[in-house]
Amino acid sequence: MNQYEKRIPIIKIHDYLIVPIQVDMHDKQAIQLQSQILEEIARTRAKGVLIDISVLEMVDSFIGRMLSGMASMAAIMDTSVVIVGMQPAVAITLVELGLEMPGVDTALNMEKGMEMLERKLNTRKIDTY
């Protein structure tokens, strides 16, 4: 098995799914990951997803679109997605590339991402009362 067939883990902790992307994904792998995450959301009824991209050395337009698509799809399933740990060089390149990622929440690291999800969930609880 080479690194391209390696499955990206989706870890469930309480109400959250944690997805550490630690390989340079090819396009098909990115699409597979998208559907795997959605299936896991349905199966575990997770309230939030943290996608850690801190080891990704580049995000091109395809992966960028996959991440923002992921956030919109999860939102339809009543789940929030936070992308955490984007490297500064990746952020600079994404902006220069002209890729906008509307509706995508980001956080500096896993801890801040978790806090962001918790804040969102709390606001939602208050809203329902």
Next chain:
Amino acid sequence: MLDITCDFKSELLGKFAIETEYDIVTVRQTIRQFAKDAGMGIVDQTRITTAVSELFRNMYNYAGGGKVFIESGDVEGHHALIVTCIDHGPGIENLDLAMSDGYTSGMGMGYGLPGAKRLVDRFEIQSKLNEGTTVRIMKWK
């Protein structure tokens, strides 16, 4: 090959074929390594890796693949890393349109060409219908 003028001295570092999705990943990683070896900073390494990733995907999606030449050369007083992508696909009908921001092709996405152009120091493109497309990008070291 469509002609793009070669008015500079260069040394061929490598020649690769893009035939599968895996090739897109491995060849862009190779280019990052060349950029690193050339002493480029992390942001420039990321810029050129991202730019070539867009170009390789175009070759794979629209032309079924193509060839990539990586060179090191001296251009207008700059030490440059030069990447040339050559395919024999359908070609691009309207280059001006394909090079404009916000343009999307029939596949629901753009060619990523204007974005790739912004990430490099020089960007040249030649395309002929039913013959293919050649794109050459350069990043100063």
